[in-house]
Amino acid sequence: MIIKAKSDPLHILGVTVLPGESKEVSFDLAKLHTTSTVDVPIIIERAKQPGPTILFTAGIHGDEVNGVEIVRQLVSHGINRPKCGTVICIPIINIFGFINLSREFPDGRDLNRMFPGTENGSLASRVAYKLVTEIIPHVDLIIDYHTGSAGRFNAPQLRLIKENKQLNDLAKVFGAPFVLYSKNINKSFRNTCQKLGKPLLLFEGGKSFHLDESVTNAGIKGAKRILKHFGMLRSQFNVAKPRKESIYITESNWKRAKYSGMFKASVKVGSKVNKKDVLGTITDPYGKFNHYVKANNTGYIINVNEAPIVYQGDALFHISTKLKR
Numbered sequence: 001m002i003i004k005a006k007s008d009p010l011h012i013l014g015v016t017v018l019p020g021e022s023k024e025v026s027f028d029l030a031k032l033h034t035t036s037t038v039d040v041p042i043i044i045e046r047a048k049q050p051g052p053t054i055l056f057t058a059g060i061h062g063d064e065v066n067g068v069e070i071v072r073q074l075v076s077h078g079i080n081r082p083k084c085g086t087v088i089c090i091p092i093i094n095i096f097g098f099i100n101l102s103r104e105f106p107d108g109r110d111l112n113r114m115f116p117g118t119e120n121g122s123l124a125s126r127v128a129y130k131l132v133t134e135i136i137p138h139v140d141l142i143i144d145y146h147t148g149s150a151g152r153f154n155a156p157q158l159r160l161i162k163e164n165k166q167l168n169d170l171a172k173v174f175g176a177p178f179v180l181y182s183k184n185i186n187k188s189f190r191n192t193c194q195k196l197g198k199p200l201l202l203f204e205g206g207k208s209f210h211l212d213e214s215v216t217n218a219g220i221k222g223a224k225r226i227l228k229h230f231g232m233l234r235s236q237f238n239v240a241k242p243r244k245e246s247i248y249i250t251e252s253n254w255k256r257a258k259y260s261g262m263f264k265a266s267v268k269v270g271s272k273v274n275k276k277d278v279l280g281t282i283t284d285p286y287g288k289f290n291h292y293v294k295a296n297n298t299g300y301i302i303n304v305n306e307a308p309i310v311y312q313g314d315a316l317f318h319i320s321t322k323l324k325r
Protein backbone atom coordinates (compact mmCIF):
# COMPACT_ATOMS: atom_id res chain seq x y z
CA MET A 1 0.00 0.00 0.00
CA ILE A 2 1.33 3.38 -0.97
CA ILE A 3 0.91 6.23 1.43
CA LYS A 4 2.45 9.54 0.49
CA ALA A 5 5.14 10.75 2.86
CA LYS A 6 4.54 14.34 3.92
CA SER A 7 7.16 16.70 5.32
CA ASP A 8 5.53 20.07 4.65
CA PRO A 9 4.08 22.25 7.42
CA LEU A 10 0.80 20.90 8.70
CA HIS A 11 -1.90 23.57 8.94
CA ILE A 12 -4.62 22.21 11.16
CA LEU A 13 -7.43 23.98 13.05
CA GLY A 14 -5.68 27.31 12.61
CA VAL A 15 -2.35 26.08 13.94
CA THR A 16 0.85 25.27 12.04
CA VAL A 17 2.82 22.20 13.10
CA LEU A 18 6.27 21.82 11.57
CA PRO A 19 8.17 18.54 11.19
CA GLY A 20 9.79 17.69 14.53
CA GLU A 21 7.18 19.65 16.53
CA SER A 22 4.66 18.49 19.12
CA LYS A 23 1.47 20.45 19.55
CA GLU A 24 -1.83 20.17 21.33
CA VAL A 25 -4.62 21.74 19.34
CA SER A 26 -8.08 22.36 20.67
CA PHE A 27 -11.11 21.02 18.86
CA ASP A 28 -13.42 23.16 21.01
CA LEU A 29 -16.86 23.56 19.60
CA ALA A 30 -19.62 24.35 22.07
CA LYS A 31 -19.57 25.20 25.75
CA LEU A 32 -21.40 23.31 28.45
CA HIS A 33 -24.83 24.55 29.55
CA THR A 34 -23.04 26.05 32.55
CA THR A 35 -21.00 28.25 30.15
CA SER A 36 -17.89 26.27 31.13
CA THR A 37 -15.62 25.67 28.18
CA VAL A 38 -14.99 22.08 27.16
CA ASP A 39 -11.48 21.10 26.27
CA VAL A 40 -11.15 18.56 23.47
CA PRO A 41 -7.41 18.15 22.98
CA ILE A 42 -5.98 16.85 19.75
CA ILE A 43 -2.44 15.68 20.34
CA ILE A 44 -0.15 16.03 17.33
CA GLU A 45 3.36 14.59 17.19
CA ARG A 46 5.51 15.08 14.10
CA ALA A 47 8.88 13.52 13.39
CA LYS A 48 11.55 15.39 11.44
CA GLN A 49 11.59 12.57 8.92
CA PRO A 50 8.73 12.60 6.43
CA GLY A 51 6.19 9.79 6.57
CA PRO A 52 2.48 9.01 6.67
CA THR A 53 -0.04 10.64 8.97
CA ILE A 54 -2.00 8.28 11.20
CA LEU A 55 -5.00 9.32 13.28
CA PHE A 56 -6.02 7.42 16.43
CA THR A 57 -9.52 8.19 17.68
CA ALA A 58 -11.77 6.95 20.50
CA GLY A 59 -14.85 8.01 22.38
CA ILE A 60 -17.16 8.60 19.42
CA HIS A 61 -19.49 6.94 21.90
CA GLY A 62 -19.10 8.63 25.27
CA ASP A 63 -19.50 5.39 27.26
CA GLU A 64 -16.72 3.48 25.48
CA VAL A 65 -14.03 4.15 28.03
CA ASN A 66 -11.79 1.24 27.02
CA GLY A 67 -11.13 2.86 23.65
CA VAL A 68 -10.23 6.10 25.41
CA GLU A 69 -7.82 4.15 27.62
CA ILE A 70 -6.07 2.67 24.58
CA VAL A 71 -5.45 6.08 22.98
CA ARG A 72 -4.52 7.51 26.40
CA GLN A 73 -1.83 4.85 26.81
CA LEU A 74 -0.50 5.49 23.28
CA VAL A 75 0.06 9.08 24.41
CA SER A 76 1.26 8.45 27.97
CA HIS A 77 3.84 5.86 26.86
CA GLY A 78 5.02 8.10 24.01
CA ILE A 79 4.12 5.52 21.38
CA ASN A 80 2.50 8.41 19.51
CA ARG A 81 5.87 10.12 19.00
CA PRO A 82 6.81 8.72 15.61
CA LYS A 83 10.20 8.01 14.08
CA CYS A 84 8.87 9.44 10.83
CA GLY A 85 5.63 11.06 9.75
CA THR A 86 2.86 12.31 11.99
CA VAL A 87 0.61 10.81 14.63
CA ILE A 88 -2.60 12.57 15.66
CA CYS A 89 -4.51 11.35 18.72
CA ILE A 90 -8.05 12.30 19.71
CA PRO A 91 -8.76 10.26 22.86
CA ILE A 92 -12.37 11.49 23.26
CA ILE A 93 -14.40 12.74 20.33
CA ASN A 94 -17.79 12.81 22.07
CA ILE A 95 -16.65 14.79 25.11
CA PHE A 96 -20.26 15.76 25.90
CA GLY A 97 -21.29 12.11 26.25
CA PHE A 98 -18.14 11.33 28.21
CA ILE A 99 -18.90 14.11 30.73
CA ASN A 100 -22.55 13.00 30.99
CA LEU A 101 -21.55 9.30 31.28
CA SER A 102 -23.61 8.67 28.19
CA ARG A 103 -23.11 7.02 24.82
CA GLU A 104 -24.91 9.78 22.93
CA PHE A 105 -24.77 13.53 22.70
CA PRO A 106 -26.86 15.51 25.20
CA ASP A 107 -29.74 15.64 22.70
CA GLY A 108 -29.75 11.83 22.38
CA ARG A 109 -28.02 11.69 19.02
CA ASP A 110 -25.52 8.97 18.17
CA LEU A 111 -22.49 10.74 16.68
CA ASN A 112 -21.66 7.63 14.66
CA ARG A 113 -24.88 8.09 12.67
CA MET A 114 -24.29 11.80 11.95
CA PHE A 115 -21.41 11.68 9.45
CA PRO A 116 -20.37 13.53 7.36
CA GLY A 117 -22.28 16.12 9.36
CA THR A 118 -23.28 19.67 8.57
CA GLU A 119 -21.87 23.04 9.55
CA ASN A 120 -25.11 24.35 11.02
CA GLY A 121 -26.81 21.12 12.11
CA SER A 122 -27.21 19.63 15.57
CA LEU A 123 -24.22 19.66 17.91
CA ALA A 124 -23.33 16.05 17.00
CA SER A 125 -23.62 16.91 13.31
CA ARG A 126 -21.30 19.89 13.78
CA VAL A 127 -18.70 17.77 15.56
CA ALA A 128 -18.86 15.23 12.72
CA TYR A 129 -18.53 18.02 10.15
CA LYS A 130 -15.53 19.60 11.86
CA LEU A 131 -13.78 16.24 12.15
CA VAL A 132 -14.42 15.41 8.50
CA THR A 133 -13.48 18.82 7.09
CA GLU A 134 -10.63 19.90 9.38
CA ILE A 135 -8.85 16.71 10.45
CA ILE A 136 -9.55 13.90 7.97
CA PRO A 137 -8.08 15.71 4.91
CA HIS A 138 -4.68 15.69 6.65
CA VAL A 139 -4.54 11.99 7.48
CA ASP A 140 -3.69 8.85 5.51
CA LEU A 141 -5.07 6.23 7.88
CA ILE A 142 -7.51 6.21 10.80
CA ILE A 143 -7.73 3.71 13.64
CA ASP A 144 -10.96 4.18 15.57
CA TYR A 145 -11.43 2.41 18.92
CA HIS A 146 -14.83 1.23 20.18
CA THR A 147 -16.32 -1.18 22.74
CA GLY A 148 -19.51 -3.20 22.84
CA SER A 149 -22.56 -1.25 23.99
CA ALA A 150 -24.13 -1.69 27.43
CA GLY A 151 -23.11 -5.03 29.02
CA ARG A 152 -22.18 -6.69 25.74
CA PHE A 153 -18.50 -7.57 25.88
CA ASN A 154 -16.75 -7.82 22.52
CA ALA A 155 -13.70 -10.01 21.97
CA PRO A 156 -10.95 -7.78 20.52
CA GLN A 157 -11.78 -7.56 16.83
CA LEU A 158 -11.50 -5.39 13.76
CA ARG A 159 -14.56 -4.59 11.66
CA LEU A 160 -14.12 -4.05 7.96
CA ILE A 161 -15.72 -4.67 4.61
CA LYS A 162 -14.58 -7.81 2.87
CA GLU A 163 -13.97 -6.40 -0.58
CA ASN A 164 -11.32 -3.82 0.34
CA LYS A 165 -7.80 -5.18 -0.21
CA GLN A 166 -6.08 -2.24 1.44
CA LEU A 167 -8.10 -2.71 4.66
CA ASN A 168 -7.51 -6.46 4.58
CA ASP A 169 -3.76 -5.89 4.28
CA LEU A 170 -3.83 -3.42 7.18
CA ALA A 171 -5.96 -5.78 9.29
CA LYS A 172 -3.34 -8.48 8.78
CA VAL A 173 -0.67 -6.08 10.06
CA PHE A 174 -2.82 -5.07 13.07
CA GLY A 175 -3.25 -8.71 14.12
CA ALA A 176 -6.39 -8.56 16.28
CA PRO A 177 -7.62 -11.96 17.49
CA PHE A 178 -10.70 -11.63 15.24
CA VAL A 179 -11.69 -9.84 12.05
CA LEU A 180 -15.42 -9.52 11.54
CA TYR A 181 -16.50 -8.60 8.06
CA SER A 182 -19.36 -6.16 8.30
CA LYS A 183 -20.93 -3.68 5.94
CA ASN A 184 -20.40 0.02 6.43
CA ILE A 185 -23.36 1.59 8.20
CA ASN A 186 -24.87 4.63 6.53
CA LYS A 187 -23.78 7.94 8.10
CA SER A 188 -21.09 6.26 10.22
CA PHE A 189 -17.56 7.64 10.57
CA ARG A 190 -16.28 4.48 8.87
CA ASN A 191 -18.59 4.89 5.87
CA THR A 192 -17.70 8.56 5.41
CA CYS A 193 -13.96 7.85 5.57
CA GLN A 194 -14.41 5.07 3.02
CA LYS A 195 -16.19 7.49 0.67
CA LEU A 196 -13.35 9.98 1.11
CA GLY A 197 -10.83 7.29 0.20
CA LYS A 198 -9.33 7.25 3.71
CA PRO A 199 -8.75 3.75 5.10
CA LEU A 200 -10.23 3.28 8.58
CA LEU A 201 -9.72 0.30 10.85
CA LEU A 202 -12.50 0.01 13.40
CA PHE A 203 -11.45 -1.78 16.57
CA GLU A 204 -14.04 -3.26 18.92
CA GLY A 205 -13.17 -4.69 22.31
CA GLY A 206 -14.69 -4.89 25.79
CA LYS A 207 -17.93 -3.27 26.92
CA SER A 208 -19.13 0.17 27.94
CA PHE A 209 -17.98 1.77 31.23
CA HIS A 210 -15.41 -0.94 31.73
CA LEU A 211 -11.66 -1.33 31.42
CA ASP A 212 -10.17 -4.66 30.45
CA GLU A 213 -6.42 -5.11 30.31
CA SER A 214 -6.40 -7.77 27.60
CA VAL A 215 -8.58 -5.56 25.38
CA THR A 216 -6.35 -2.55 26.03
CA ASN A 217 -3.26 -4.58 25.20
CA ALA A 218 -4.77 -5.93 21.97
CA GLY A 219 -5.58 -2.37 20.90
CA ILE A 220 -2.12 -1.05 21.75
CA LYS A 221 -0.29 -3.95 20.13
CA GLY A 222 -2.27 -3.44 16.94
CA ALA A 223 -1.42 0.27 16.92
CA LYS A 224 2.29 -0.53 17.42
CA ARG A 225 2.26 -3.09 14.61
CA ILE A 226 0.70 -0.55 12.24
CA LEU A 227 3.26 2.09 13.23
CA LYS A 228 6.07 -0.42 12.83
CA HIS A 229 4.76 -1.43 9.41
CA PHE A 230 5.14 2.17 8.22
CA GLY A 231 8.57 2.60 9.86
CA MET A 232 7.05 4.98 12.42
CA LEU A 233 7.56 3.01 15.65
CA ARG A 234 10.64 4.14 17.58
CA SER A 235 13.21 1.48 18.39
CA GLN A 236 12.57 1.45 22.18
CA PHE A 237 9.12 0.02 21.54
CA ASN A 238 8.92 -3.60 20.68
CA VAL A 239 5.98 -5.50 19.41
CA ALA A 240 5.85 -9.16 18.54
CA LYS A 241 3.94 -10.59 15.65
CA PRO A 242 0.60 -12.05 16.76
CA ARG A 243 0.95 -15.51 18.28
CA LYS A 244 -1.97 -16.73 16.23
CA GLU A 245 -3.31 -15.52 12.93
CA SER A 246 -6.55 -13.57 13.15
CA ILE A 247 -9.74 -15.56 12.73
CA TYR A 248 -11.74 -14.06 9.85
CA ILE A 249 -15.49 -14.22 10.30
CA THR A 250 -17.64 -13.75 7.22
CA GLU A 251 -21.01 -14.48 8.83
CA SER A 252 -22.27 -14.39 12.38
CA ASN A 253 -25.45 -14.54 14.38
CA TRP A 254 -26.84 -13.36 17.70
CA LYS A 255 -28.17 -16.00 20.06
CA ARG A 256 -31.14 -14.34 21.76
CA ALA A 257 -32.84 -15.01 25.09
CA LYS A 258 -35.81 -17.38 24.86
CA TYR A 259 -37.03 -16.25 28.28
CA SER A 260 -36.76 -13.24 30.54
CA GLY A 261 -34.86 -13.77 33.76
CA MET A 262 -31.53 -13.69 35.51
CA PHE A 263 -28.73 -14.52 33.13
CA LYS A 264 -25.31 -16.02 33.67
CA ALA A 265 -22.92 -16.85 30.84
CA SER A 266 -20.67 -19.85 31.34
CA VAL A 267 -18.42 -19.49 28.27
CA LYS A 268 -15.59 -17.05 27.82
CA VAL A 269 -15.64 -14.42 25.12
CA GLY A 270 -13.32 -15.44 22.29
CA SER A 271 -13.70 -19.17 22.93
CA LYS A 272 -14.78 -21.79 20.42
CA VAL A 273 -17.97 -23.72 21.14
CA ASN A 274 -19.66 -26.70 19.58
CA LYS A 275 -23.27 -27.01 18.54
CA LYS A 276 -25.53 -27.73 21.55
CA ASP A 277 -22.85 -26.71 24.08
CA VAL A 278 -24.30 -24.97 27.11
CA LEU A 279 -23.38 -21.28 26.89
CA GLY A 280 -25.15 -20.05 30.00
CA THR A 281 -28.33 -20.16 32.06
CA ILE A 282 -31.48 -18.11 32.47
CA THR A 283 -33.18 -18.53 35.84
CA ASP A 284 -35.97 -16.91 37.82
CA PRO A 285 -35.11 -15.19 41.09
CA TYR A 286 -37.03 -17.81 43.12
CA GLY A 287 -35.00 -20.93 42.42
CA LYS A 288 -37.71 -22.71 40.45
CA PHE A 289 -36.84 -22.11 36.82
CA ASN A 290 -33.57 -22.96 35.08
CA HIS A 291 -33.12 -22.75 31.32
CA TYR A 292 -29.89 -23.75 29.61
CA VAL A 293 -28.87 -21.52 26.71
CA LYS A 294 -27.30 -23.77 24.08
CA ALA A 295 -25.29 -23.03 20.94
CA ASN A 296 -27.18 -23.37 17.65
CA ASN A 297 -23.97 -24.03 15.79
CA THR A 298 -20.25 -24.56 16.18
CA GLY A 299 -18.36 -21.28 16.16
CA TYR A 300 -16.44 -18.60 18.02
CA ILE A 301 -18.10 -16.51 20.69
CA ILE A 302 -17.17 -12.93 19.78
CA ASN A 303 -19.53 -11.20 22.18
CA VAL A 304 -20.97 -12.17 25.55
CA ASN A 305 -23.73 -10.18 27.19
CA GLU A 306 -22.68 -9.67 30.81
CA ALA A 307 -26.01 -8.21 31.95
CA PRO A 308 -27.32 -10.08 35.00
CA ILE A 309 -30.95 -9.51 33.99
CA VAL A 310 -32.30 -10.07 30.50
CA TYR A 311 -35.61 -9.92 28.69
CA GLN A 312 -36.87 -12.37 26.13
CA GLY A 313 -35.29 -11.47 22.80
CA ASP A 314 -32.21 -9.81 24.27
CA ALA A 315 -28.95 -10.53 22.45
CA LEU A 316 -26.89 -12.91 24.61
CA PHE A 317 -24.06 -14.26 22.48
CA HIS A 318 -22.62 -13.22 19.14
CA ILE A 319 -21.40 -16.40 17.43
CA SER A 320 -19.55 -16.87 14.17
CA THR A 321 -21.47 -18.99 11.66
CA LYS A 322 -19.04 -18.87 8.76
CA LEU A 323 -15.28 -18.35 8.62
CA LYS A 324 -13.16 -17.26 5.68
CA ARG A 325 -11.53 -20.24 4.07
Ligand SMILES: [Zn+2]
Binds near residue numbers: 061
Ligand atom coordinates in the same frame (compact mmCIF):
# COMPACT_ATOMS: atom_id res chain seq x y z
ZN1 LIG B 1 -18.82 2.63 19.55
